[in-house]
Amino acid sequence: MATFEQRESGYWQAKIRRKGHPTQSRTFATKKDAEAWARDVESKMDRSVFVDMREAEEMTLHAALDRYEREVTVTKRGKDVEAYRIAAWQAQKLACKSLAALRGSDFAAYRDARLKAGVAASTVQIELALVSHLFTTARREWGMEGLQNPLSAVRKPVAANARDRSFIDDEEARLLAACAPQARTAGKFAGGAQSQFLRPAVEFALATAMRQGEIADLLWENVDLQNRVARLPLTKNGSARAVPLSSAAVAILRALKEGSSDDGSNVKPLPKGPVFRTSANALKIGFIRAVKRARAMYEKECAERREHPDPRMLVDLHFHDLCNPIKMLRIASIPIFRMFDDTQHFYCGVLMKNRVGLTGSN
Known part of the structure; x- marks a missing residue:
């Protein structure tokens, strides 16, 4: 009553x-x-x-994100990266609203603002997917059965993620020079990388076509230098695979195992544990900074020679692009089905695209 x-x-x-x-x-x-x-x-x-909606009306998006991080994010392989996304969401004004008060129009406005700011469509997709899964989890597992997912009807931005970026001219040499470690000067590393593992990691990616996260997670226990193979127990696609090691890849690993790198810096060897003692996020940030350093040096040299810099040189270069050269070289002589095993592509589109680009045939 x-x-x-x-x-x-x-x-x-x-x-x-x-x-x-x-x-x-x-x-x-x-x-x-x-x-x-x-x-x-x-x-x-x-x-x-x-249906009781009190909990959904009382819980803010900020609090829900905290709970989501404690209960869901910690179980994911990409928990560190997702933690950054959660922190970014919690800094938004929307985080102060209750779950029940949020509407699709709120997230549509957020989407449009992010795209207008120049954020990639694929990044916005991931950000919206995170909160959408939060609502789904709250409805299914947190006892908020009456809560509707406001993102279910929100239009997602269309992302064009296909890339075929490869090195041009002496771009590779310039990038590797910028990845070399540099001693700290006046509290800064302006002349080189902070990590002594950045350049070996970049060279290893060029030699193996391994992904950024796979390189960061590679353990000495899974490296067989005698048989020239690196075993990856868990990859991005959720399955294990063995990566054949070229002579260049073996040389990089031997240098690290013996306690020195090609650039002469000393690296204390470890009998087990991570090969490259760094995180995937540190590799990503270090690579971005190295590309910027290399571009700045290139522009400086062009100015000294009074030449116009090539607008393509050291621009729009991602760590994942390091896979392209080795894939193209190997595709020319290795059957397509073997490449599926080595690179773990679920679809042949990328491999066939590189084959056509190299041979000019269909």
Whole structure:
């Protein structure tokens, strides 16, 4: 039965107590509104269709993201990267709203603002997918059965992720020079990389076509230098694979194992554990900074020679692009089905594209 009480502030509180249901209460500006709400809730209770929305109305997106990180994100392989995305979401104004108050229009506005700011469509897709899965988890596992996912009807940006970027001219040499470690000067590493493992990691990627995360996760226990193979127990696609090691790849690993790298810097050898003592995120950031350093040096040299810099040189270069040269060279002589095993592509589109680009045949 519903009861109504006027508070000192003048607002009316409606309270419903019914056997088999948790107590429901809400405050309204007028008694008429309170009575209308009570009739609606009691009607749903009579028809056994009432769903308690109090938790969804009380929990903010910020708090929900905290819980999602504790319970869901920690189980993912990419938990470190997702933690950064969660922190970015929590800094948004939307994070102050309750889950029940969020609407599709809120996220549509967020999408448009991010795209207008120049953020890649694929990045916006991932950001929206994170919150969408949060709503799905809250509905299925957190007892918020009445909560609707406002992102289910929001149009997702179309991403064109296909890349065929390869090195031009002396781009590779310039990049490797910028990846070499540099001693700290006046508290900065302006002349080179902070990590002594960045250049070996980049060279290893060029020699093996391994992904950034696979290189960061590679353990000495999974490296067989005698048989020239590196075993990856778990890859991006969820399966294990063995990567054949070229002479260049073996030389890089031997140098690291013996305690020195090609650039002369000393690296304390470890009998086991990570081969490249760095994280995937550190590799990503270090690579981005190295590309910027190399581009700045290239522009400086062009200015000294009074030449116009090539707008393509050391621009739009990603770590994943390091896979392209080795794939193209190997595709020319290795059957396509063997390349599926080595690179773990689920689709032949990328491999066939490189084959056509190299041989000019169909």
